[in-house]
Amino acid sequence: MIFDTISEPIARRVTAGLVRIGHVLRSRAWKGAGPAGVTPTQGHALGLLRDAPEGLPLGIVAGRLGVSAPTASDAMNTLVAKGLVLKAPGAKPRSISLRLTPTGEALADATRDWPAFLTGAVETLDPAEQAAFLRMLVKIIRAMQQNGDIAPQKMCVTCRYFRPNVHEGASAPHHCAFVDAPFGDRHLRLNCPEQEDAGEETQAANWRRFAPAA
Amino acid sequence: MIFDTISEPIARRVTAGLVRIGHVLRSRAWKGAGPAGVTPTQGHALGLLRDAPEGLPLGIVAGRLGVSAPTASDAMNTLVAKGLVLKAPGAKPRSISLRLTPTGEALADATRDWPAFLTGAVETLDPAEQAAFLRMLVKIIRAMQQNGDIAPQKMCVTCRYFRPNVHEGASAPHHCAFVDAPFGDRHLRLNCPEQEDAGEETQAANWRRFAPAA
DNA sequence: TTCAATATTTAGGAGTCCTAATATAGAGTC
DNA sequence: GACTCTATATTAGGACTCCTAAATATTGAA
Numbered sequence: 001m002i003f004d005t006i007s008e009p010i011a012r013r014v015t016a017g018l019v020r021i022g023h024v025l026r027s028r029a030w031k032g033a034g035p036a037g038v039t040p041t042q043g044h045a046l047g048l049l050r051d052a053p054e055g056l057p058l059g060i061v062a063g064r065l066g067v068s069a070p071t072a073s074d075a076m077n078t079l080v081a082k083g084l085v086l087k088a089p090g091a092k093p094r095s096i097s098l099r100l101t102p103t104g105e106a107l108a109d110a111t112r113d114w115p116a117f118l119t120g121a122v123e124t125l126d127p128a129e130q131a132a133f134l135r136m137l138v139k140i141i142r143a144m145q146q147n148g149d150i151a152p153q154k155m156c157v158t159c160r161y162f163r164p165n166v167h168e169g170a171s172a173p174h175h176c177a178f179v180d181a182p183f184g185d186r187h188l189r190l191n192c193p194e195q196e197d198a199g200e201e202t203q204a205a206n207w208r209r210f211a212p213a214a
Numbered sequence: 215m216i217f218d219t220i221s222e223p224i225a226r227r228v229t230a231g232l233v234r235i236g237h238v239l240r241s242r243a244w245k246g247a248g249p250a251g252v253t254p255t256q257g258h259a260l261g262l263l264r265d266a267p268e269g270l271p272l273g274i275v276a277g278r279l280g281v282s283a284p285t286a287s288d289a290m291n292t293l294v295a296k297g298l299v300l301k302a303p304g305a306k307p308r309s310i311s312l313r314l315t316p317t318g319e320a321l322a323d324a325t326r327d328w329p330a331f332l333t334g335a336v337e338t339l340d341p342a343e344q345a346a347f348l349r350m351l352v353k354i355i356r357a358m359q360q361n362g363d364i365a366p367q368k369m370c371v372t373c374r375y376f377r378p379n380v381h382e383g384a385s386a387p388h389h390c391a392f393v394d395a396p397f398g399d400r401h402l403r404l405n406c407p408e409q410e411d412a413g414e415e416t417q418a419a420n421w422r423r424f425a426p427a428a
Numbered sequence: 429t430t431c432a433a434t435a436t437t438t439a440g441g442a443g444t445c446c447t448a449a450t451a452t453a454g455a456g457t458c
Numbered sequence: 459g460a461c462t463c464t465a466t467a468t469t470a471g472g473a474c475t476c477c478t479a480a481a482t483a484t485t486g487a488a
Contacts (some may be wrong), residue, residue, distance in 0.1 A: 001386060001397075010400050010401075011333045011336040013405075014336045014344060015327075016405060017355060018332060019239060019328075021354075024364050027280030027281065030477080033477075039476090040443095040444090041445090059467080066238065067241065067445065067446090069466080070446075070447085070467090070470095071444065073467065073468060074443080074444075077468095078442090090466090092453095093452080093465075114233075118229045118233075118358070119228075119229045120225075120357070121358045121361070130224050130228060133350045134227060134228050136343055137228060138231075139338060139339055141234065141235070141335075149238065149331045149332075176217075182217075186224050187218075189227065190234065191227075244445060253473085253474060256474085273436080281475080284438080284476085284477075284478085285477075287436065288476085289474080289475080291437095306434075307434075307483085308434070308435045308482090
């Protein structure tokens with residue numbers, strides 16, 4: 001098979017595709033910046049704060065944004081100046097607690113489905129493909145998390161309430177012990193508010209059951 | 215099925231996953247910036263120029279980077295100052311032709327596999343999954359291209375040499391009329407130097423044959 | 429000759445990013 | 459009480475990214 005020898009390895013081509021999508025996303029995020037809008041980093045921060053109504057200290061925000069503390073401080077001050085974020089004293093000495101103002105909350109909710117054009121493109125896949133794609137995305141993100149290449153995510157597959165492949169049938173083989181209900185690959189979450197990491201051994205055992213080695 | 219009603223729609227969760235990967239990529243690209251290195255936009259431009267040994271005018275570079283002409287002009291001047299890019303007069307009036315210097319070429323080649331950690335994560339999928347993932351990625355990117363959300367890509371599925379599903383067997387059902395050889399989903403390219411767009415009707419017919427509606 | 433179209437650059441300003449240095453509050457030590 | 463250590467955030471300064479609007483230069487057409 002000639003193409004097996006002349007092709008760039010498939011994993012690299014997949015990576016290139018993901019990188020390309022990343023570029024488009026970044027470029028699009030800037031288009032929405034305008035005078036009224038919010039820049040990419042600011043938008044990202046708004047999303048983080050929406051999921052943390054109890055407030056977050058600056059250091060955590062910086063870590064999740066993947067930028068240095070000064071960069072995060074700058075961005076937060078801009079958001080405060082725009083009236084989208086509030087700074088309050090935090091629990092620890094010298095720490096602050098960042099929260100959304102009502103305006104900020106409204107803006108964060110309005111952009112919850114960002115970017116719609118990518119969601120639209122994903123919807124051109126049929127439902128079974130979407131489920132398979134999500135499952136593989138989960139695998140990729142978990143692999144990065146295990147290598148410390150990405151901050152820990154609140155994913156089903158690392159959750160103490162996760163029970164993979166315990167039900168018959170392909171539609172909903174897994175079980176969520178938090179809501180005590182069965183679910184399938186298409187329901188896998190990357191950002192579950194209820195998620196709590198399981199112990200290391202449980203995680204490993206669950207993973208073997210979820211994704212048996214080929 | 216309770217999760218069908220309480221879950222965020224699957225396409226949105228997929229989008230969120232892709233967005234997250236995009237964030238990591240951006241953040242990582244900056245870590246490699248340092249005094250010796252190159253910033254994310256500059257690195258992206260280097261990659262574009264590597265694939266265009268004949269040189270590119272500024273406007274095209276700006277379009278492919280997804281930034282305005284002034285931004286691209288700035289970045290190119292910085293690369294020229296760093297000795298990685300050469301500016302020569304272009305074919306059209308007042309136009310310039312941007313190429314890599316030998317140093318630039320060496321750097322671009324050294325980072326061809328960027329980012330390796332993502333390639334590593336993709337490799338944790340088994341080969342069949344990688345092929346399926348690539349195929350879906352192609353679908354998603356094509357959908358974006360059709361909507362004008364992403365600059366045209368040099369993809370197999372829009373190429374005049376593409377003959378989808380003309381061979382028996384699952385391993386290599388497609389045919390590339392340029393090299394006159396069969397190939398499979400795992401060989402699909404997003405960035406083929408030989409690619410030339412097929413006519414609209416051919417593309418549509420090929421697509422129906424490649425991805426029959428569910 | 430003048431005008432329009434094209435391609436790039438300049439100007440100016442906000443935002444993103446970094447590293448290094450600088451507060452500042454509290455905890456532990458003498 | 460003063461000394462120091464640690465954790466957290468900010469300031470300072472510089473390079474780069476990003477935009478819009480305006481300026482510049484060149485060719486080809488009216």
